Amino acid sequence: xxxxxxxxxxxxxxPKLAQPWIAxxxxxxxxxxxxxxxxxxxxxxxxxxxxxIPLLLVVVPAARWFANCHRTMLAGFLGERIPxxxxxxxxxxxxxxxxxxxTDPQTWRDIIWLLVNAVLGFTxxxxxxxxxxxxLFYLVYPLLVGVTPEGVFTEPFGGLLTVNFxxxxxxxxxxxxxxxxxxxAGERLLKANAFLARSLLGPTESAKLAMRVRExxxxxxxTVDTQAAELRRIERDLHxxxxxxxxxxxxxxxxxxxxVARDPAQAAALLTxxxxxxxxxxxxxRDLVRGIHPPVLADRGLDGAVRALAMSCPFKVxxxxxxxGRPPAPVESAAYFxxxxxxxxxxKYSAATTAWIQITHEDEKLHMxxxxxxxxxxxxxxxxxxxxIERRLAAFDGTLTVVSPSAGPTTVIMELPCESSSLKTxxxxxxx
Amino acid sequence: MRVLIAEDHALLxxxxxxxxxAHDFEVVEAVDxxxxxxxxxxxxxxxxxxxxxxxxxxxxxxxxKAAIEARSQVPGLPILVLSxxxxxxxxxxxxxxxxxxxxxxxxxxxxxxxxxxxxxxxVAAGGTAMDPDVIGQLLARNTRDEPIGRLTPRExxxxxxxxxxxxxxxxxGALFVTExxxxxxxxxxxxxxxxxxSEDDNRRVIAVLTYLSSR
Numbered sequence: 001x002x003x004x005x006x007x008x009x010x011x012x013x014x015p016k017l018a019q020p021w022i023a024x025x026x027x028x029x030x031x032x033x034x035x036x037x038x039x040x041x042x043x044x045x046x047x048x049x050x051x052x053i054p055l056l057l058v059v060v061p062a063a064r065w066f067a068n069c070h071r072t073m074l075a076g077f078l079g080e081r082i083p084x085x086x087x088x089x090x091x092x093x094x095x096x097x098x099x100x101x102x103t104d105p106q107t108w109r110d111i112i113w114l115l116v117n118a119v120l121g122f123t124x125x126x127x128x129x130x131x132x133x134x135x136l137f138y139l140v141y142p143l144l145v146g147v148t149p150e151g152v153f154t155e156p157f158g159g160l161l162t163v164n165f166x167x168x169x170x171x172x173x174x175x176x177x178x179x180x181x182x183x184x185a186g187e188r189l190l191k192a193n194a195f196l197a198r199s200l201l202g203p204t205e206s207a208k209l210a211m212r213v214r215e216x217x218x219x220x221x222x223t224v225d226t227q228a229a230e231l232r233r234i235e236r237d238l239h240x241x242x243x244x245x246x247x248x249x250x251x252x253x254x255x256x257x258x259x260v261a262r263d264p265a266q267a268a269a270l271l272t273x274x275x276x277x278x279x280x281x282x283x284x285x286r287d288l289v290r291g292i293h294p295p296v297l298a299d300r301g302l303d304g305a306v307r308a309l310a311m312s313c314p315f316k317v318x319x320x321x322x323x324x325g326r327p328p329a330p331v332e333s334a335a336y337f338x339x340x341x342x343x344x345x346x347x348k349y350s351a352a353t354t355a356w357i358q359i360t361h362e363d364e365k366l367h368m369x370x371x372x373x374x375x376x377x378x379x380x381x382x383x384x385x386x387x388x389i390e391r392r393l394a395a396f397d398g399t400l401t402v403v404s405p406s407a408g409p410t411t412v413i414m415e416l417p418c419e420s421s422s423l424k425t426x427x428x429x430x431x432x
Numbered sequence: 433m434r435v436l437i438a439e440d441h442a443l444l445x446x447x448x449x450x451x452x453x454a455h456d457f458e459v460v461e462a463v464d465x466x467x468x469x470x471x472x473x474x475x476x477x478x479x480x481x482x483x484x485x486x487x488x489x490x491x492x493x494x495x496x497k498a499a500i501e502a503r504s505q506v507p508g509l510p511i512l513v514l515s516x517x518x519x520x521x522x523x524x525x526x527x528x529x530x531x532x533x534x535x536x537x538x539x540x541x542x543x544x545x546x547x548x549x550x551x552x553x554x555v556a557a558g559g560t561a562m563d564p565d566v567i568g569q570l571l572a573r574n575t576r577d578e579p580i581g582r583l584t585p586r587e588x589x590x591x592x593x594x595x596x597x598x599x600x601x602x603x604x605g606a607l608f609v610t611e612x613x614x615x616x617x618x619x620x621x622x623x624x625x626x627x628x629x630s631e632d633d634n635r636r637v638i639a640v641l642t643y644l645s646s647r
Contacts, residue, residue, distance in 0.1 A: 278540075282539075290517070295486075296521065311524075
């Protein structure tokens with residue numbers, strides 16, 4: 001499935017004061033993870049004596065669950081999703097599952113992470129938590145010295161110096177220093193831990209490629225389906241429309257030919273009928289052609305075609321077009337139909353009085369923005385027009401984003417990959 | 433009347449020649465490609481040229497471009513453009529050259545011989561012949577803030593027929609009203625579109641053209 005990133009997560013979802021407690025919690029979890037690490041490491045050699053198999057089937061899912069919890073939690077610190085790059089067993093069955101688990105590199109990376117997290121991750125989290133806790137500790141230090149018996153809290157730095165109730169006040173600036181360090185580094189330490197986790201829990205390059213291949217295969221299958229459906233529609237339209245009309249036309253002509261000497265008036269009527277059905281057939285063919293590939297797109301490219309579209313719209317549409325040369329025909333066609341559909345939506349549902357279309361080429365991508373000043377509330381729902389465009393663009397690895405609050409305005413942002421090298425300069429129309 | 437034809441389909445070209453010659457037109461030349469068209473137009477200076485939009489070698493809007501080019505070299509050269517489909521964009525481009533003597537019709541219209549010949553003669557006489565499809569699209573626009581929005585439905589109807597290039601008599605015939613009623617409507621249209629009375633008979637053409645090209 002193609003995922004479209006519509007909203008970016010904010011960098012940090014937690015309030016600042018929750019951080020030390022999260023850090024403490026993560027540090028404790030990191031040490032609990034050690035248990036899972038040990039069990040995993042032990043269970044592998046135990047496969048030889050069969051005990052390892054059930055053990056592994058319990059430990060690995062537990063470790064995955066544990067890792068997934070971390071993926072979700074740490075994503076909050078990273079501000080981006082950490083994907084779950086596990087292989088799916090190709091067939092059902094206990095042994096197949098075991099095999100998949102054992103051959104999935106991510107299983108081993110998870111186990112390495114358990115160890116690294118218990119050592120490095122634990123240190124980072126603990127440091128972050130301790131900095132804050134030290135602040136609290138030294139703020140109430142004189143009180144602690146006052147209420148506890150002599151000798152419990154009087155040697156704050158391991159006997160390096162000894163304080164009494166009064167001199168303990170001199171240590172309060174330590175609270176300030178600890179607080180400042182925590183302020184500056186507390187969040188970074190947590191993020192460092194999150195990055196560390198991502199490098200082991202996130203997908204490797206090859207896993208990323210595998211995911212990409214799956215995505216592309218899905219979108220290709222969908223494209224093939226859409227194309228086939230489109231061909232069926234064209235076949236049906238031709239068969240039920242133009243073809244039938246032409247057959248009737250030729251029949252009428254035959255009848256008129258046969259009748260022309262006997263009954264000229266009747267023959268003339270038949271000829272008129274024949275002419276009318278020829279015009280209808282022509283106009284049906286015209287509509288069909290427009291649906292396959294609009295002639296104006298072939299003539300004038302995307303620029304002219306979009307302008308023509310804007311012109312036939314019942315309200316004012318401003319067009320900005322800034323693309324050097326012409327995109328490859330399939331991209332051009334996809335872009336045209338996407339813009340046309342957006343504009344048709346605006347006409348049908350938005351009650352807009354003006355709209356605007358902006359098409360530019362940047363970063364090897366065709367950027368298309370269609371906006372209107374209507375009532376908004378446009379959503380992508382399966383089977384809807386916007387969904388159709390999204391699928392159509394997905395076939396080209398393009399994306400669609402809709403911003404449409406319920407009071408309007410609506411903006412549809414579309415992107416289609418289109419390398420500069422494939423942009424052809426329009427052939428000059430001869431010297432004539 | 434001397435006619436020049438530009439059409440690449442042999443069947444259609446022969447049909448057009450036959451049709452026009454049967455009605456006392458003299459076909460001075462029939463070209464079948466774009467590059468040949470402009471020199472032929474400039475050389476023969478026909479009374480009217482019937483030109484297909486799509487011509488070799490590019491099979492895009494070759495004919496339309498040639499028509500515009502020829503009209504810039506020979507101002508007012510009457511050209512009737514025929515096309516398999518009509519596009520407002522093209523109508524506007526043809527008309528922005530200014531003046532009459534232009535037409536833009538769907539190829540289907542040829543089948544109604546009388547109307548087609550009428551259109552050819554109108555263009556030759558310096559009038560216009562716009563396809564009802566173009567005019568229909570134009571008038572169907574939601575025109576809340578524009579002068580054309582102030583027209584009554586009947587007046588829009590009259591403007592539509594006027595835009596196709598028809599005379600008051602023809603409009604009266606089409607709408608089953610008296611010619612006097614039509615001229616009353618046209619005066620109202622001119623008033624609403626801020627076109628002051630003048631001797632210029634092209635005011636009716638301008639009424640539509642200004643609207644078309646102001647978009």
